[in-house]
Amino acid sequence: MTPPSPPIDIAIVNGTILPMAGAAPIERGTLTISGNRILALGPAGSVDIAGARRVIDAELCAVMPGLVNCHTHIASNMLLRGLLEDVKLFEWLSTMWRMKSNFDPETLYWANLAGLVEMARGGITCFNEHFDAYDVAPQIRALEIIPLRATLGYGFADRGIYQPITDWSWRTLHGFGDLVAAQHGTQDGRLRIALSPHATYSVGAEMYRLVRETADALGVTIHTHLAEAPQETRYMAETYGTTSVKFLADLGFLGPDVTAAHCTQLTTEDIAIIAETQVKIAHCATCNAKLASGTLPLRAAREAGITIGIGTDGPASHNTIDLFQEMKFAGCINKDETGDVEFLRTGELLEMVTATGADAMHRPEAGRLTIGGIADVIVVDLDKPHTLPVYDVAAALVYSSRADDVRTTICDGRILYDQGQVAGVDEAEIRARFREHALALRAKSN
Ligand SMILES: [Zn+2]
Secondary structure, three states: OOOOOOOOOEEEEEEEEOOEOOEOOEEEEEEEEEOOEEEEEEEOOOOOOOOOOEEEEOOOEEEEEOEEEEEEOHHHHHHHOOOOOOOOHHHHHHHHHHHHOOOOHHHHHHHHHHHHHHHHHOOEEEEEEEOOOOOOHHHHHHHHHOOOEEEEEEEEOOOHHHHHHHHHHHHHHHOHHHHHHHHOOEOOOOEEEEEEEOOOOOOOHHHHHHHHHHHHHHOOOEEEEEOOOHHHHHHHHHHHOOOHHHHHHHOOOOOOOEEEEEOOOOOHHHHHHHHHHOOEEEEOHHHHHHOOOOOOOHHHHHHOOOOEEEOOOOOOOOOOOOHHHHHHHHHHHHHHHHOOOOOOOHHHHHHHOOHHHHHHOOOOOOOOOOOOOEOOEEEEEOOOOOOOOOOOHHHHHHHHOOHHHEEEEEEOOEEEEEOOEEOOOOHHHHHHHHHHHHHHHHHHHO
């Protein structure tokens, strides 16, 4: 007797499947899900869907891995969106800090829910959160309601405008083993925690050393800002007589477990160090351009063999958590920077928001559709006025599609968003409570 085959919970039929991670697209493909795993995928007719509990017709749609956002700040930045425009990084950070000092758990909870709604609707199933030193508990609570895959980095700092969180940072770092025991790998393994020292201008050598020791001892990853803007470059030159990358390399801080956001200010030597130490990069082209911070030398970094994903950064500096916008802008600015239209082809940009992005944030289980792999899947509607006639699915996705073209978002085998509705929540209530708390916070912070 052959063993009974696992039940099919979801079958997605008739769409163009893009498995990513180098695998070829499958036209009119079928993908089935059992529990939180992909049971089968292949051309229609080769995959059995008999007895499927739910069939999703993806005619005229792309079926692809959930998108991976390699660097963001949902918790705080939802509350800061549109607060301050047309200023440089350091001025912007100090205004934000005044608001941040008034955060409370309830306000953060509604802000987090609003951020998770935005991501679920936009097809993001996996994100790399960088906290700026306040409580992650409201986000963990929100993730129980809208269960995306997330790595939450505790933010640490000890100087400059971040001085007030110095004691908290040391205390949290010293007790990090307890946090790992309580939170790491929870929510069926979707939730991981990480160490997120803020940046070289806000964290001193001693704290960076302790972060490295803690990461080595506990086996958690690191997520930091690095070489973000000319103001940082000047600060590092004046304070330490070196670059941010060399400063961290000399401390023995850099390694394969580090994801570094931005990296717009890299020298040739810095690129060689990042490649050598196997640090991963989160490319955040829109916020870097908006703050006139510069652009990651992407071609040189890729040629050096560095793994590079794409991040939206927070909605304070990017204003949306839309990876379609981010992917398109990354394509445009890097072609313009290099003067080479052949640089960063559509397929490469799609890899950067899926499989390569997942590798860049140390979540290689995400960002690809494979038999037996986790079921993080999105369905993107290509039958839209702004995408037709769709000669090429990759071109449509990269340069025409928008976050709100996502029709269905599945994370860990669960349908979190479908046909205009995020599952299990009252979206109108989330919007109302978020707006109310945000306006109260601003009034209190003036
Ligand atoms: Zn950031």
